[in-house]
């Protein structure tokens with residue numbers, strides 16, 4: 016594997032290897048006072064964020080540092096994503112400066128793919144840390160790691176992905192990854208927040224994909240509920256009448272959470288809109304795996320960097 | 332008196348004849364004509380010079396991507412003898428000064444008749460009619476008005492524009508795109524764009540405007556031309572409108588005949604156009620609509636862009652692709668080779684109909700005695716490989732890079748003057 020650009024087309028064996036590595040790293044580091052492995056000593060990881068995301072950037076930064084890589088943060092800011100400073104020039108500069116890996120977050124869908132094509136003749140790897148409304152593969156991997164811990168396996172499990180699927184890179188990455196591991200995914204949203212033709216998306220042969228507009232109908236059979244962020248600007252974009260109505264129809268209230276089977280787990284990629292997307296009580300309840308997701312995020316990103324940079328050829 | 336003989340050309344693909352040209356006019360057609368000067372055209376198909384209703388020449392304003400001179404060269408090499416230069420220049424061609432400049436530069440260069448398109452509204456803002464009459468009465472004699480790139484979305488402004496141009500014997504060419512349905516749009520609204528996370532440009536945003544404009548044109552009895560039709564639904568609307576006597580014409584680009592949205596897969600913005608590449612079903616429907624006359628003609632939407640405006644992330648890239656030098660070959664590949672059009676049909680959609688739509692009386696004329704010697708020689712058997720860097724345009728943004736295409740323009744004559752020959756413009 017040279018790059019991690021998305022989970023679409025990511026072969027399940029590679030994904031499994033990353034997850035197993037993450038698991039191993041987690042166990043290795045458990046209880047250690049000094050969380051430092053020498054694995055990526057001498058390697059340089061540059062995080063290049065054209066869009067603010069402290070949560071994701073810090074997670075990659077810690078992942079790199081715990082593996083002894085040199086981590087450099089380039090805060091590209093949203094202004095340089097506009098005209099004037101081209102992503103291409105930035106990419107070539109970072110590669111020339113000796114980056115072994117560029118972790119990129121960008122508001123344009125496909126930006127990581129373009130970056131990879133510009134760097135095709137270099138040894139620099141690209142990790143997509145979120146491109147527009149396209150993919151966020153490490154988020155899906157950390158969600159999978161969390162689900163594996165909570166449910167054992169996702170095969171045959173029913174996962175409800177709830178909210179703004181249309182604009183969600185988290186949802187896209189999760190649909191591909193979860194179905195390739197045999198999960199039955201149901202996307203729950205008003206029709207205005209679902210992508211065109213989503214019901215016909217090609218999915219991993221092992222799982223299935225379905226669409227629903229009725230959260231209450233899905234909860235009693237859900238093994239996991241993955242809540243999505245609703246960005247403030249969507250509330251004024253006419254995608255739904257009001258935050259209140261959204262919350263009534265698609266918010267995970269305590270009453271709704273009570274409809275879930277006892278074993279069911281609740282995930283949220285954060286940051287949460289407490290009260291609207293999810294009630295505070297549900298977010299803080301034991302069935303919520305939100306802090307566990309954050310912790311797994313570091314281990315999964317360590318595993319991704321390991322697979323990209325530690326010189327191992329992909330078995331598959 | 333200058334006379335020459337074009338030997339052995341096949342007008343409209345029919346039997347080989349010799350064509351005698353004297354002082355820019357066809358003076359004889361027959362077998363075994365002789366003269367001092369001859370042009371060997373054995374095996375070549377002769378067609379009336381192509382007329383492009385939709386070209387972006389970028390001058391004034393973006394001379395780093397194309398000038399009237401380089402665009403004229405590209406046009407001549409592509410077999411064109413007249414092009415309509417779109418108004419979205421900088422400054423906008425919304426006044427007599429700009430359109431007269433464009434007209435005059437075209438004349439000075441002399442490779443192709445450059446007809447400026449006037450903007451419909453001031454600054455392409457869609458709010459206030461530009462001085463359409465002044466542009467029509469200027470030396471540029473503007474007959475085609477368009478805010479192309481932007482839709483005249485306000486139905487009242489569109490109605491006024493259609494009504495007003497009736498007195499000018501002009502036509503409004505509409506870029507049909509309901510802007511409220513395409514906010515942030517980056518690609519055809521469909522499965523693939525949704526999977527790629529690119530905001531959708533739904534077909535209905537085009538179809539709704541075309542339907543509205545057809546109703547308006549019929550209501551006021553004016554002429555409407557629909558730019559770069561891209562969807563099957565638009566073809567259906569046009570069929571319906573024409574059947575009820577609407578004075579509407581329409582064009583389709585070569586790329587909408589050939590390419591489809593599967594090309595988005597790589598996120599390479601060379602494939603980004605507006606309207607976007609649609610589905611294979613749309614492309615097939617457009618080929619059919621062009622063959623049966625529902626869509627009147629082919630127009631290139633030749634849109635040169637600087638490398639940095641294309642070699643970037645998809646959403647930052649400007650829409651558009653080069654078209655003048657590849658149009659004939661794409662028409663051959665999509666229409667002639669599959670048997671949808673014969674060479675007479677090609678002459679109709681690339682020359683005669685566009686000339687009629689724009690009111691040109693000396694272009695799109697038959698290859699016949701007494702007519703202007705404005706024609707193009709095409710080698711139907713040729714195949715060539717597209718190299719963007721070798722095209723005459725300053726920009727190189729062609730989606731056909733490295734592709735082998737059928738049919739090649741060998742020579743172009745404008746009123747008896749050789750403007751292109753064997754891949755070289757002769758200015």
Ligand SMILES: [Zn+2]
Pocket residue numbers: 479480481506558559605606
């Ligand atoms: Zn246009």
